[in-house]
Structure formats: C-alpha cells, structure tokens
Amino acid sequence: MLDTSALMEIILNNKPEYLLVxxxxxxxxxxxxxxxxxxxxxxASSILITDQYTCNHILGLVDGKVPVILADIEGKQDVNIFASAKKVIRHSRIIPYKPNDMTLEAADVLLNKHFNYDLINKNILIFGTGNLAGKLALRLSERNASVTISGRNQQKASQLANLINILLPKFSHNTVKAFTHNKSDENQFDALVSFVSAERVLNSNYFKYLTPDALVVDGGINNLSEELIELKNHKDLSIIRLDTRIGLPFVESFLNAFDNDFFQNVVGEKKIDGVNCVAGGIIGSHGDIILDNISSPTQVIGVANGLGGLKDEGEYNSADKRQLSILQQRILSDN
Structure with missing residues (x-):
C-alpha cells in the first residue's frame, strides 16, 4: 500500500501547476x-505508473490539489491512465498527452544541435524497432540523413525500414536501410541512437561501426552495456543519456494550443449585418463571406465558392458585390 502522506508531501509540497502522469x-x-x-x-511534477490500482489511487489523491493533470494517452502497459483520469478526476483539468512525442522531439533537437543543424547525409544507426525508433527514423530520413535500423529482431528491422521508405516523399535523397553487420559498415556511423525497453543490449560489437568521434544516445535509458561505455575513450565518443526536458517546449506549445484564442474568437460562422460569414477554415456555403476573424474581423478574405475555396473576382454576382461592400464598410467603421 502506498504511503499516502509521503506521496502528498513529495508531489504537492512544491505546489505544482501541472502533474504529468x-x-x-x-x-x-x-x-x-x-x-x-x-x-x-x-x-510540473512528473510520475510514472504501471499498475491500474495504483493509477486510480494516485489520481484520487491529487484531484483538486494540482490544477492540470496531463494524462498519458498511449498504451504501454495494461493500465489506461487517461480513461482512469476521466473516471476519477472531478476537480482538476485533464489534458491527454503523449510522452513519446516529447521524447521524439528531444532526440531530434539533440541530434540537430550536435551536428550544427545539418543532418544531410549523416550516417545514423538506430537500434530499436518500436514506436519511438520508427518515428525517429522517419523524422531523420525526412531531414535527409542516411538512416539504418537495427534491433533484436532483424526481420522486424527490415520490415520497419521498408515501411518508412513507403512513407517517405517521392524525391527523398536517402532510403532507410536495415543493418547488415557487414565489414563495409565499420567506422561508418556518425551517430548511434537506442530506443528499446531492455537494459544493456548494446554491447561492444557496435563499437567498430562508429566513426572516431561519433555520438551515442541512450534514448531507452540503460540500453548501453558497461563494456561499450568503457570503450568511449578509444574513439573519443560522445555518450549521452537522452534528457527529455529538451522536448519540454513542444509540450508547452501543445498545452497553449488548448487555450488558443483561435478556437474562442477566430473560428466560427454568424450573420453580420444580415450577411452570412465564416472564418477559421469553416467551409462556407456558396456566396458566404469569408473573414479573417469571426469575432473581430479586420479583413475580408473573399466569397466562398461552396467547395472550401474562393470565387474568382470575375465570378462575383451583384449579391456578392453588395455583401462584400457591407462587410468592408463594417470593418472600416469598427477599426
């Protein structure tokens, strides 16, 4: 049984605005x-939970004590954190989030920073065939890095490489490859990134495939063996355990989007001076007037063609011209 008082003291003592679960x-x-x-x-306090009972128990303890609960929406264990939050939480605000996205962004930023924001044709070996490894392989390939995938299951590595190549844009410079352990791969890789849920799986066998000053990123945490780490001075390797705090700005952007002024004031449809108006991407009916902002418009975008686009000026009828004039005059008077 969890020590409730100790838990409350640790999490709530700092008066967190957010709790990442x-x-x-x-x-x-x-x-x-x-x-x-x-x-x-x-x-922002942060906790990991892998048990359903514990999840419900902790959520009950923090309800109303922390203003915003960020509940993991991804299914990594036999525990549904977001569903539990919706069931248990009554007073705090619940926002679904994907920790893996923060981890992905952290890895992407770290690699870009290390290579001075130029990944073109950098040879990067990714060890892992799961969610994060696949997403990172796609992201780096889109940045025109030369990506190779390895893993504990080489058949799955080949399948993942093939899948990513299907997803890549037609004119991508590089295709993703599955690792072959060939002698020709020795001293070829500028970076090695691991994303697996097992410990000490990357051993010294991978050392010979790295360039003398390669970057090694332990993304899965504790993926590297002691023998590999001990060899780092032989090649002046940079070995880094990925700190997901690098990806926090992306979480902030996600959170801020929930209270985005766009949804409250920009998007919508209404009559203004008897004219049907739409804004914020709403597909208007044929002849509706499209504005930049439904609450406080400052610009008339045009006349809706009923298909999600705009009429050409040459297609305007007398009703269109009259409605445009009404709205333009209204905007001038309001601003």
Whole structure:
C-alpha cells in the first residue's frame, strides 16, 4: 500500500501547476516520482505508473490539489491512465498527452544541435524497432540523413525500414536501410541512437561501426552495456543519456494550443449585418463571406465558392458585390 502522506508531501509540497502522469513500456515498479520540470515557467511534477490500482489511487489523491493533470494517452502497459483520469478526476483539468512525442522531439533537437543543424547525409544507426525508433527514423530520413535500423529482431528491422521508405516523399535523397553487420559498415556511423525497453543490449560489437568521434544516445535509458561505455575513450565518443526536458517546449506549445484564442474568437460562422460569414477554415456555403476573424474581423478574405475555396473576382454576382461592400464598410467603421 502506498504511503499516502509521503506521496502528498513529495508531489504537492512544491505546489505544482501541472502533474504529468505517464507510463513506460519497460518493466518497472508500480510507481515512481521523476524530477520536477518547468512548463510555462510553472512547476510540473512528473510520475510514472504501471499498475491500474495504483493509477486510480494516485489520481484520487491529487484531484483538486494540482490544477492540470496531463494524462498519458498511449498504451504501454495494461493500465489506461487517461480513461482512469476521466473516471476519477472531478476537480482538476485533464489534458491527454503523449510522452513519446516529447521524447521524439528531444532526440531530434539533440541530434540537430550536435551536428550544427545539418543532418544531410549523416550516417545514423538506430537500434530499436518500436514506436519511438520508427518515428525517429522517419523524422531523420525526412531531414535527409542516411538512416539504418537495427534491433533484436532483424526481420522486424527490415520490415520497419521498408515501411518508412513507403512513407517517405517521392524525391527523398536517402532510403532507410536495415543493418547488415557487414565489414563495409565499420567506422561508418556518425551517430548511434537506442530506443528499446531492455537494459544493456548494446554491447561492444557496435563499437567498430562508429566513426572516431561519433555520438551515442541512450534514448531507452540503460540500453548501453558497461563494456561499450568503457570503450568511449578509444574513439573519443560522445555518450549521452537522452534528457527529455529538451522536448519540454513542444509540450508547452501543445498545452497553449488548448487555450488558443483561435478556437474562442477566430473560428466560427454568424450573420453580420444580415450577411452570412465564416472564418477559421469553416467551409462556407456558396456566396458566404469569408473573414479573417469571426469575432473581430479586420479583413475580408473573399466569397466562398461552396467547395472550401474562393470565387474568382470575375465570378462575383451583384449579391456578392453588395455583401462584400457591407462587410468592408463594417470593418472600416469598427477599426
């Protein structure tokens, strides 16, 4: 049974504005408290849960004590955090989020920073065939890096490489390859990134495939063996355990989008001075007037063609011209 008083003291003592409740694919204890983070200049506590009972119990403890609960929507264990939050939480605000997205962004930013924002033709070996490894392989390939995928299951690595190549744009410079362990691959890879839910799976066998000053990123945490780490000085390797805080700005952007002024004031449809108006991407009926902002318009975009686009000026009828004039005069008077 969890120590309720200790839990409340640890999580609530810092008066967090946010609580990130996530899970992990790896086998771990039912409940872990992670280091505090800062989101939008406010304290964000973070916990990992892998057990359904523990999840419900903790959510009940923090309800109303933390203003915003970010509940993991991804299914990594036999626990549904977001569904539990909707059932248990009555006073705090619940927002679904995907921790893997933050991890992906962190890895992407780290690699770009290390290579001075130029990944073109950099040879990057990704060890892993799961969700994060696949997403990162696609992202780096889109940046025109030369990506190779390896893993504990080489058949799955080949399948994943083929799938990503299907998804890549037609004129991508590089295709994703499956790792072959050929001698020709020795001293070829500028970076090695691991994303697996197992410990110490990358051994010294991979050392010979890295360039003398390669970057090694432990994305899955504890993926590297001691023998590989001990060899780093032989090639001046940079070995880094991925810190997902690098991806926090993307979480902030996601959170801020929930309260985006766009949904409250920009998008919508209404009559203004008897004229049907739409804004914010709403597909208007034929002849509706499209504005830049439904609440406080400053610009007339044009006349809707009924198909999601605009009429050409040469297609305007007398009713269109009259309605445009009414709206333009209204905007002039309001501004």
């Amino acid at each position: 996530g899970s992990t694919a790896r086998k771990s204890k039912k409940f872990s408290i992670l280091p505090n983070r800062t989101i939008n200049n406010m304290v």
